[in-house]
Amino acid sequence: MTHAILQASYILATALFIFALHWMNDPKTARRGVYAGVAGMTVAVLATWFQPFIIHHVWIIIAIAAGFAVGVPLSMVPLTAVPQRTALSHAFGGLAAGVVGTAEYYLWYHEGPENFTTFRMVALILEVLLGFLTLTGSLLAAGKLQEVKWIPQRPVTYPGQNFVNLTLLVIALGLGGALVLHPTAAWAPQLFPVIVVLALLFGVLLIIPIGGADMPTVIAILNAYAGLAAVAMGFVLDNKLLITAGALDGSSGLILAIIMCKAMNRSFGNVLFGAFGQVQQLKAGGELKVYKAETPEGAAQVMEQASLVVIVPGYGMAVSQAQHKVRELYDQLKKRGITVKFAIHPVAGRMPGHMNVLLAEADIPYTDLIEMDDINSDMPQCDVALVVGANDVVNPAARYDKTSPIYGMPIIAADKARTTFAIKRSKNPGFAGIDNELYFAPHTWMLFGDAKTVVSELVKQLSGGSGMH
Numbered sequence: 001m002t003h004a005i006l007q008a009s010y011i012l013a014t015a016l017f018i019f020a021l022h023w024m025n026d027p028k029t030a031r032r033g034v035y036a037g038v039a040g041m042t043v044a045v046l047a048t049w050f051q052p053f054i055i056h057h058v059w060i061i062i063a064i065a066a067g068f069a070v071g072v073p074l075s076m077v078p079l080t081a082v083p084q085r086t087a088l089s090h091a092f093g094g095l096a097a098g099v100v101g102t103a104e105y106y107l108w109y110h111e112g113p114e115n116f117t118t119f120r121m122v123a124l125i126l127e128v129l130l131g132f133l134t135l136t137g138s139l140l141a142a143g144k145l146q147e148v149k150w151i152p153q154r155p156v157t158y159p160g161q162n163f164v165n166l167t168l169l170v171i172a173l174g175l176g177g178a179l180v181l182h183p184t185a186a187w188a189p190q191l192f193p194v195i196v197v198l199a200l201l202f203g204v205l206l207i208i209p210i211g212g213a214d215m216p217t218v219i220a221i222l223n224a225y226a227g228l229a230a231v232a233m234g235f236v237l238d239n240k241l242l243i244t245a246g247a248l249d250g251s252s253g254l255i256l257a258i259i260m261c262k263a264m265n266r267s268f269g270n271v272l273f274g275a276f277g278q279v280q281q282l283k284a285g286g287e288l289k290v291y292k293a294e295t296p297e298g299a300a301q302v303m304e305q306a307s308l309v310v311i312v313p314g315y316g317m318a319v320s321q322a323q324h325k326v327r328e329l330y331d332q333l334k335k336r337g338i339t340v341k342f343a344i345h346p347v348a349g350r351m352p353g354h355m356n357v358l359l360a361e362a363d364i365p366y367t368d369l370i371e372m373d374d375i376n377s378d379m380p381q382c383d384v385a386l387v388v389g390a391n392d393v394v395n396p397a398a399r400y401d402k403t404s405p406i407y408g409m410p411i412i413a414a415d416k417a418r419t420t421f422a423i424k425r426s427k428n429p430g431f432a433g434i435d436n437e438l439y440f441a442p443h444t445w446m447l448f449g450d451a452k453t454v455v456s457e458l459v460k461q462l463s464g465g466s467g468m469h
């Protein structure tokens with residue numbers, strides 16, 4: 001393959017990656033976006049395969065086989081496990097960058113000093129640091145999200161933690177600097193593994209103080225690190241496709257992390273160093289607060305009289321896979337001429353767009369999915385708000401309770417509706433580990449039970465009521 005064809009293939013692959021990201025912005029074109037991404041990667045692999053200087057094609061075959069062996073089972077995880085699956089992908093990206101950087105260093109070392117320019121060495125050290133810290137950080141994040149028993153879910157903190165982390169980083173960067181200046185020194189090959197170990201350790205220390213509720217945001221940040229590691233690898237290998245693909249990956253991770261931080265009204269610093277979710281803030285009030293429970297029958301009767309029903313889905317809808325039953329409920333209400341809207345909180349569930357994906361799967365029209373900022377002004381006119389397995393995203397304490405870990409997070413104003421029904425299985429708190437006073441409010445009634453079962457009951461009541469079977 002000539003150089004010109006190779007470069008043209010890389011430009012084509014880059015263009016496909018950019019279109020993939022663009023199309024994935026909208027549920028209507030998301031599938032096309034996935035196909036474009038697959039096509040881009042196929043072009044990239046084929047172009048690499050036909051490069052004249054590649055001699056050991058067997059390694060490419062082994063790498064592809066290994067990729068399939070890991071990727072196929074990973075593609076089968078349930079939607080609720082996608083955040084930890086994504087973290088594992090970043091871990092593999094980090095591992096690849098770290099291992100390639102390490103191999104390149106020793107290869108150059110043995111080939112001779114002419115290989116080492118300052119620029120290449122800076123890129124290589126960054127690649128190795130970012131790659132290996134992304135590896136352990138992402139593995140730990142995936143373990144926390146998967147609730148692996150021996151990994152603590154709550155933030156692990158100790159006095160002087162930020163100082164220790166910073167010192168470790170400075171030492172790793174300092175040793176990296178020494179290698180940049182003296183890459184061919186006799187001690188350099190022994191120093192290299194020390195830097196690798198420090199990067200691996202730093203990845204762990206960076207993640208342990210962060211609580212489970214912040215993990216999705218952290219995963220987006222780790223995505224950015226993996227992308228940056230790929231950019232550095234591109235400079236090391238002088239591969240333009242890796243540079244552009246890594247930049248796209250890194251910047252999309254960063255943008256996603258910023259969007260998530262904004263939706264929770266948190267700063268990056270607070271997510272990374274705030275130890276969110278550490279204190280269990282269950283407030284023991286003077287008098288015992290009581291929940292009022294309602295039956296699906298009673299709730300269905302109230303809903304029948306409504307002219308506007310707003311459904312607020314949350315993580316519980318994903319857990320119970322209630323979206324198809326919710327669709328049936330939507331149909332029943334619409335049949336009665338009731339306006340039904342879905343209030344979509346940007347961080348409802350466990351990953352960005354979680355609710356949109358589930359509701360799209362149940363064929364609910366996109367036009368009835370209303371973003372938080374747009375639906376909130378309608379909430380005082382809403383006759384019934386039906387909360388389906390949401391908790392933190394409807395917690396009014398976020399508005400005024402400065403001691404609450406979710407203080408300042410914008411919420412869906414379910415408490416402003418005339419009547420609120422809330423479906424959940426128990427009196428347990430949501431992900432941030434705090435009580436929700438919405439459930440004790442005078443106009444709120446609880447529908448205790450699994451979301452799918454309760455919504456099925458509501459559908460049964462409504463279809464019975466309209467004379468259908």
Ligand code: NAP
Pocket residue numbers: 213214215216217260264313314315316317319320346347348349350351352353354388389390391392393394423424425426427428429430431432449450451452
């Ligand atoms: P949540 O606060 O985790 O609450 C979910 C509720 O669903 C729980 O209280 C649980 O109560 C209930 N539930 C669980 N399984 C259920 C089932 N089978 N049937 C019925 N109910 C069930 O969820 P959320 O309101 O969606 O809020 C999301 C949280 O994740 C926020 O704290 C947000 O900051 C955090 N987060 C999300 C993202 C993201 O990208 N989406 C990113 C960062 C952080 P029971 O156990 O009593 O049933």
